Structure formats: structure tokens, C-alpha cells
Amino acid sequence: xxxxxxxxxxxxxxxxxxxxxxxxxxxxxxxxxxxxxxxxxxxxxxxxxxxxxxxxxxxxxxxxxxxxxxxxxxxxxxxxxxxxxxxxxxxxxxxxxxxxxxxxxxxxxxxxxxxxxxxxxxxxxxxxxxxxxxxxxxxxxxxxxxxxxxxxxxxxxxxxxxxxxxxxxxxxxxxxxxxxxxxxxxxxxxxxxxxxxxxxxxxxxxxxxxxxxxxxxxxxxxxxxxxxxxxxxxxxxxxxxxxxxxxxxxxxxxxxxxxxxxxxxxxxxxxxxxxxxxxxxxxxxxxxxxxxxxxxxxxxxxxxxxxxxxxxxxxxxxxxxxxxxx
Numbered sequence: 437x438x439x440x441x442x443x444x445x446x447x448x449x450x451x452x453x454x455x456x457x458x459x460x461x462x463x464x465x466x467x468x469x470x471x472x473x474x475x476x477x478x479x480x481x482x483x484x485x486x487x488x489x490x491x492x493x494x495x496x497x498x499x500x501x502x503x504x505x506x507x508x509x510x511x512x513x514x515x516x517x518x519x520x521x522x523x524x525x526x527x528x529x530x531x532x533x534x535x536x537x538x539x540x541x542x543x544x545x546x547x548x549x550x551x552x553x554x555x556x557x558x559x560x561x562x563x564x565x566x567x568x569x570x571x572x573x574x575x576x577x578x579x580x581x582x583x584x585x586x587x588x589x590x591x592x593x594x595x596x597x598x599x600x601x602x603x604x605x606x607x608x609x610x611x612x613x614x615x616x617x618x619x620x621x622x623x624x625x626x627x628x629x630x631x632x633x634x635x636x637x638x639x640x641x642x643x644x645x646x647x648x649x650x651x652x653x654x655x656x657x658x659x660x661x662x663x664x665x666x667x668x669x670x671x672x673x674x675x676x677x678x679x680x681x682x683x684x685x686x687x688x689x690x691x692x693x694x695x696x697x698x699x700x701x702x703x704x705x706x707x708x709x710x711x712x713x714x715x716x717x718x719x720x721x722x723x724x725x726x727x728x729x730x731x732x733x734x735x736x737x738x739x740x741x742x743x744x745x746x747x748x749x750x751x752x753x754x755x756x757x758x759x760x761x762x
Contacts, residue, residue, distance in 0.1 A: 451494030688717035
């Protein structure tokens with residue numbers, strides 16, 4: 437907590453109306469982590485810790501562990517959350533004492549209460565539309581910078597990667613796995629998705645997930661996908677050129693194809709299903725750093741055309757492959 441940060445006050449804190457619902461749910465965790473408390477003098481329990489962390493999330497002014505500790509001394513906080521005064525030491529050791537996996541069941545219950553607000557036309561996408569990505573969150577970098585190398589700009593690589601599955605219909609994340617920030621090994625995004633595939637979902641993916649073997653795994657799991665593909669994709673093996681409606685052309689759709697991706701010389705390294713590719717007119721993104729490369733899509737078909745963005749679309753109906761007009 438910075439020296440000029442004011443101590444939290446009862447009047448400034450908000451979000452207490454949500455705790456009437458949360459306290460009974462988190463109360464199940466009250467005795468979790470108490471096995472090591474042989475003296476029987478623990479006052480900060482798992483449910484208390486969760487409620488104090490949530491209070492900080494509802495109040496951006498509570499920006500540090502010391503601010504959380506100071507908030508725990510307020511009578512209103514103690515009354516509304518049912519928490520005693522917490523010490524800095526007990527808050528610091530809480531991350532090692534309380535198992536975060538015990539929260540998964542409670543989070544699942546709360547998720548079931550989130551209503552679906554699907555705005556797509558019924559039947560247009562039969563699967564649950566799920567956006568997948570891995571986002572890096574950097575925190576406490578100033579405390580751990582010495583343990584990490586820095587890049588050419590002097591920035592540290594300290595952080596965590598949140599592999600998130602976000603249900604578009606509900607507007608809420610349904611799964612989140614945390615790994616180190618490095619997009620390699622166990623924390624690699626494609627590997628994380630492959631480990632947590634579910635049936636009857638339409639996964640919306642960025643260009644990093646453009647891997648034929650992963651697409652095959654998605655289809656084998658009984659799901660479909662929409663994925664942005666790379667600019668060097670070979671679209672020469674066209675199986676069907678789908679006509680474009682006036683509305684699609686007005687929206688910037690250039691071509692709608694069903695193609696066989698991959699090379700015939702390596703049948704094991706190509707999709708085991710036909711892929712629908714939609715080319716959309718876009719304004720190219722100007723790269724400001726990182727690896728230099730081409731535009732995010734196949735080369736334009738004409739000299740006056742802007743580089744299009746190319747997406748693949750795979751939809752399953754029962755055990756057969758079908759597609760829809762753009």
C-alpha cells in the first residue's frame with residue numbers, strides 16, 4: 437500500500453449486497469485448512485479469506501494486502517462478512533494454507549445460475565459458442581523481477597497465463613486454468629485446450645490454434661470450431677465455391693470456400709474433414725513489434741484489394757459434415 441493511499445473507510449466500501457448469497461456457499465469451506473492448526477487458535481478461516489478477497493475485488497480502492505487487513509478491522513466489514521480482524525501474517529500464509537481447488541464446486545453452482553442470453557438465430561449454430569484464449573496477467577512483478585530475465589525493452593516476463601473458456605451465450609467464463617506465463621510445455625495454449633475438450637461446443641479460436649491435428653481432435657470430441665488461419669495457407673484444393681449473398685458481400689465477405697487443407701504428401705498432417713474457409717475484407721493491422729510477417733490472412737486476389745482475413749468454419753450435424761451459406 438503506497439504511503440499516500442488512504443485507509444479504507446466504511447462509507448467508501450461497496451458490494452455488501454452480494455455477500456448474503458455468498459456467505460452460505462463459502463461457509464462450507466470454514467474448516468478447510470484447519471488440520472494443521474493443532475493449537476486450535478485459528479481465527480482466519482477459508483470462508484473469511486475468500487470474502488475479504490471478494491471485498492477487495494468489489495472495491496478497487498482496496499489495492500494491497502495491507503488495505504485488505506485494514507478493511508478487516510472495520511465493524512461493518514466484520515458484521516456483513518462475519519469475519520474477525522485479520523493479521524497481515526495470516527493473510528500472507530493463506531495462499532499456502534487454503535486449497536483453491538475446493539472453490540471449483542461453488543463456482544460451478546454459481547455458473548449454473550447465470551442465464552443464457554443467446555442472440556443468434558435458433559439453429560444457426562447448434563453447439564455452445566465458446567471463445568478460448570490464454571491471457572497473460574503480470575502481478576507482483578516488482579517483487580519477483582530478480583528471478584526472471586528481461587526482454588530487450590527491459591520488461592520482465594513474470595506473470596501467469598489464464599487459459600479461459602468463455603461462453604458467449606452467457607457472457608461468463610466457464611473454465612479457467614492457470615499456468616506460468618510461458619506459452620510452452622504444460623502451459624502451451626493448444627495443449628491446454630486439447631486436455632479440456634468437451635462435446636457439443638463451437639470453439640472460437642485465434643490464429644495460434646491453427647493446427648490440423650488439434651482441429652481433428654476437436655471434431656473427434658464431437659465439437660466444431662471457428663479459427664483464424666495463417667497467411668501461408670494453401671487454398672488451391674477447392675471442393676466447392678459457395679455463392680455469396682448480397683448481404684454477405686455488403687459485409688465484406690470476399691469468398692466462401694470448402695477446401696481440402698494440407699498437402700497430399702503428408703496425409704497424417706492434414707484435416708481429416710473438409711474445411712469451410714471464409715475470406716473477409718479487413719483493414720490490415722500494423723505491427724509495432726515482435727516477429728515480422730505477412731498480413732493476417734491469405735494474399736489478396738487483386739492488386740487493389742486489401743489483405744483479407746481468413747477464417748475456417750467446421751460444423752457437425754450428427755456424424756456428418758454440413759455447412760451453411762454465408
